[in-house]
Amino acid sequence: MPVPSDRLASVSIRDVASEAGVSHQTVSRVINESPSVKESTRQVVLDAIARLDFRPNRAARALAGGPVQSVTVLTSNTRQYGFAAALEGIEEATRAAGFALGVRVVESGTPGDVRDAVERAIEPAGALIVIAYDRAGIAALRAVPPDVPMAAMVETPSGDEAAGKPWVWFDDRKAARDATNYLLGLGHKTVHYVSIPSSTSTSQRMLGWRSALEDAGVSVPKPLQAGWDPQSSSQAAQHRLTRDRKVTAVLCGNDDLAIGVMRAMHQAGRAIPDDVSIVGFDDTPLAAFYIPALTTVRQDFAALGKACFAKLLSLLDANASQDAHPWPQAELIVRESAGPPPLPRQRANGQSGSVRAGTGAGGRPRRAPGTRSPAPAPAASSGVGPEQTRKTAKGVSR
Amino acid sequence: MPVPSDRLASVSIRDVASEAGVSHQTVSRVINESPSVKESTRQVVLDAIARLDFRPNRAARALAGGPVQSVTVLTSNTRQYGFAAALEGIEEATRAAGFALGVRVVESGTPGDVRDAVERAIEPAGALIVIAYDRAGIAALRAVPPDVPMAAMVETPSGDEAAGKPWVWFDDRKAARDATNYLLGLGHKTVHYVSIPSSTSTSQRMLGWRSALEDAGVSVPKPLQAGWDPQSSSQAAQHRLTRDRKVTAVLCGNDDLAIGVMRAMHQAGRAIPDDVSIVGFDDTPLAAFYIPALTTVRQDFAALGKACFAKLLSLLDANASQDAHPWPQAELIVRESAGPPPLPRQRANGQSGSVRAGTGAGGRPRRAPGTRSPAPAPAASSGVGPEQTRKTAKGVSR
DNA sequence: CGCGCTATTGTGACCGGTCACACGATCTCT
DNA sequence: AGAGATCGTGTGACCGGTCACAATAGCGCG
Incomplete structure (x- = not known):
């Protein structure tokens, strides 16, 4: 049972390293589930982690170019039922996956505003979920640079417009x-x-x-x-x-x-x-x-929101469960x-x-x-x- | 008019520095509105910033111990009207203030869950807003370590229970x-x-x-x-x-x-x-x-949410507008x-x-x-x- | 003219992770 | 037995900011 210890004085990867008698890089490997760590050392490190109640620092990880572990939802609204329910579902999914969740609303469809909102949303998180049920949302969706990992909840697309796109929708x-x-x-x-x-x-x-x-x-x-x-x-x-x-x-x-x-x-x-x-x-x-x-x-927006996050995850994690997550009906x-x-x-x-x-x-x-x-x-x-x-x-x- | 330039290749403080012909520290001073920068150099730097479309990296800033510029809302619910409306108000306020906004729901009032939720919420953001209208919310409120900047929306407290506390409520x-x-x-x-x-x-x-x-x-x-x-x-x-x-x-x-x-x-x-x-x-x-x-x-929850954020801001920024922000009635x-x-x-x-x-x-x-x-x-x-x-x-x- | 003081700016370390790469130990094969 | 491949691990730089402190410049004054 880990002693509560002092809050605030956050423990770092190197603290864990010295506690476990290994190098900081090995600790990094363990927390990233690298396969190239001997099982025995892995255990030693995990023990040290548990003992020190270590939690990786998201900011540092993001800064150093680690795997994305946060998403922000870009939406034009948070109160309306559909949007709020979607947000609820997304929140639950992100929580389960250990992701941090951000929210940013984009008010108008004005190009300037949208560009700004998108950039601000990308910046702290890295990954995006866009709820694009109205003009502003659609504008935001379009304004997302192609290199940003993103998934979107959209109106039913027509034809094969959505082919290959990371979108989810109701029929x-x-x-x-x-x-x-x-x-x-x-x-x-x-x-x-x-x-x-x-x-x-x-x-x-x-x-x-x-x-x-x-x-x-x-x-x-x-x-x-x-x-x-x-x-x-x-x-x-x-x-x-x-x-x-x-x-x-x-x-x-x-x-x-x-x-x-x-x-x-x-x-x-x-x-x-x-x-x-x-x-x-x-x-x-x-x-x-x-x-x-x-x-x-x-229409189960919460479930669709979860499906949307699952889609995003599969983009982020090449080897994630690629199987077609069925959407709610x-x-x-x-x-x-x-x-x-x-x-x-x-x-x-x-x-x-x-x-x-x-x-x-x-x-x-x-x-x-x-x-x-x-x-x-x-x-x-x-x-x-x-x-x-x-x-x-x-x-x-x- | 800043050329869109290449996305992704984010410009750093040092890029700006060399563009402006000053040191990176000076740039840092400018973006933090330090008073000890000569007006002329400030202008030069600001120009460079505009020209390069520079935006400070939140992760780096957080990592280096800079000023808190993000909040996460800790709530037990995001769909119910009161909660959702409060969230909406908070979102608007944070956006206006240039803060990033996170959301984390705490599901039960179980000590373990609450502790965990609170830590996860604190970690990426630094500052917290707790919506404490039910048992889980209250538990979360109590679980917040005293050294974390926080404000809360609560039920009407009795007596002077709320004296000195950064709380807001309706009568x-x-x-x-x-x-x-x-x-x-x-x-x-x-x-x-x-x-x-x-x-x-x-x-x-x-x-x-x-x-x-x-x-x-x-x-x-x-x-x-x-x-x-x-x-x-x-x-x-x-x-x-x-x-x-x-x-x-x-x-x-x-x-x-x-x-x-x-x-x-x-x-x-x-x-x-x-x-x-x-x-x-x-x-x-x-x-x-x-x-x-x-x-x-x-009850205008959105307005109360804004007031709550204002309260938080005044905690974060000692010299911020300290005047009593009136709450909605x-x-x-x-x-x-x-x-x-x-x-x-x-x-x-x-x-x-x-x-x-x-x-x-x-x-x-x-x-x-x-x-x-x-x-x-x-x-x-x-x-x-x-x-x-x-x-x-x-x-x-x- | 030299000294001390302040205003302004620069230098380098550091935050807590990751990455690229080097290193030692085994193991395999000829 | 030695060369190479593989496994497991360590080393140091780096991400983009901030901090602490040093350095330089400009000023007033005896």
Whole structure:
């Protein structure tokens, strides 16, 4: 049991060396797991290390050109759910790997700012993870010099744009398709879309929505452009959605936008899901607790963040586990905010879409589609939340 | 205009020195703003620095014992609103000050884990900011060796416990008092309290609530202990609040708990705010968009985070602005989730519409902490959100 | 004119690691 | 038995800053 000893007086590699009766270089070899150290000396050194409670000094190591052991995350935001959850996942992964983690936000997409942010981010760490879900993030991604080890979380790329790039993403297109099909399957004549700002000109999420509508031979309404927050979607909805009785289903780019739309609908006196169905994206921790609980496409950003770090690690460490770390998949979580459209002629069996709407194919539960009516209300202890059916909307793997 | 030059080949202090025709030490003096450099040479050096696009290497500086220019935030969480917002504020402040920012989460309060986390956090940075809102955070705070520069965000301390300590906090006690009084002022017979986990045994927030009740000569119900998430409060509420028609007002330790309670009430068939009033804490960005919109005590964590960093800076830099940086104040934001209690004798203005609470000041303001009735309802375009009256609940300054 | 003092600048060691390379001991093979 | 290869280890320089201290210059003054 190592004596706490004096804090502050940090022990160096040479202290360990003399304690173990070897040279400082041998200690260095041991802590770097060099194969060319005899097992017996290795043990002696390890003992000394333990006895002295030695920890290599990151600054010195970085300075001397040792292996990179810290990452900084470059992002345009730290509070929004997707970003924060990604950060959480990355933090956990870095901690597990013994890496230090830095954070730097890049505010605008202005070339000067971006350049500056990128340089400042590179400097203390060496390696970068860029969260590139918006314009600023994308700009940062592009501004990273090619010789800096980096991985990135990006929007679904189109085509083979991402070939060979150290990027990770959710299959937005597929997820949006499935969510749209789910709504169509409920009997809606079409589905409106409220979009988050896309970093690319052709958001795959929007494309997925559109293609689902087209495949169903249904009219494609003009998508609404919103920001990231409920304020923006609420406003957009008030302009274009709220007064039109023909809109009965709205797919939203994230849960916050969904909340904004719900709010706007509510204020306009339209009930959810009876008059209009809403489906979100992300599955915020609170989504299950809204009233009505939000049907949404879950995206496990924390897991994706971990995958992203794993990717970075494989870049850093040539001989690291090179195997394709599968990414998390998006899945549609069916709750209460989407249901059959109001009064449009009875349907035999709400089956028209490719997606089997949960088990609730039966009558036509006006209020909760996939609700295999459990007890009228989750009476007591166990599953308190309004979580309900969950249906994989698939994701991508490699 | 500095030529981009080759990335990677970082320029060092000696490069600058030879470029400027001085010694490396002089360059060091210039970048450290030493007063003993002649103005003319300073200019020459600065020019060279600009020309070469020189940036001091943080690792080298740290290694050589230079001034601390990075902080790491030690927290038990990065996703929860309060923590994430604090982090956001700290990030902004550090960026403005040219500091690098690290993040490390300490998972449990186990002595071993905490010790380890603290050491790992100290090592790369030198300075620490601890977010100590729960047990793990507090444990970390206590585990920080006294010689490490540190500031902390804490729960409201009691008495002069915080005297001389580099801590910042909101005046929870006052805020809870005011919120409770607001509810009493609406006519409720008493107010129930659902608590977040407190890091201290005597949460000042709870004390504020209790003292308000006691001062009003009203019965003090047993507080409910919940966790941080809506799941926990929902569960707690189902056990103890939902079935008792006498509970008409609930104050919640944060907005997520408020959501959980709202959900539980909803499932039990009790309308908000008609049957029961709910008030939260924090003012999450989504609070204004819930249905009904949440009345809550706003706490600007980002601003408090900045104040905390300012405090740290003043510790690091003896001659820094020593003036008492005022902290942000908590304020009660009145929206829709709280209103007069149900049916206790007809009220002049008996409302039943679920969405219009703010107007109900007429009746008999029991101790009405100045609720002025605003416009009936946020009609259309402009202020989309259901924001309404906002009433300072006061905070603390120094 | 020489001395002491201060303002300014330069010199070299050092922080705690790594890298490149040299060195001694074994082992192998002819 | 000696040359070479391999293994295990030690030596010293170096990363890019800072620190402590020396050195030089300029000044006021007796």
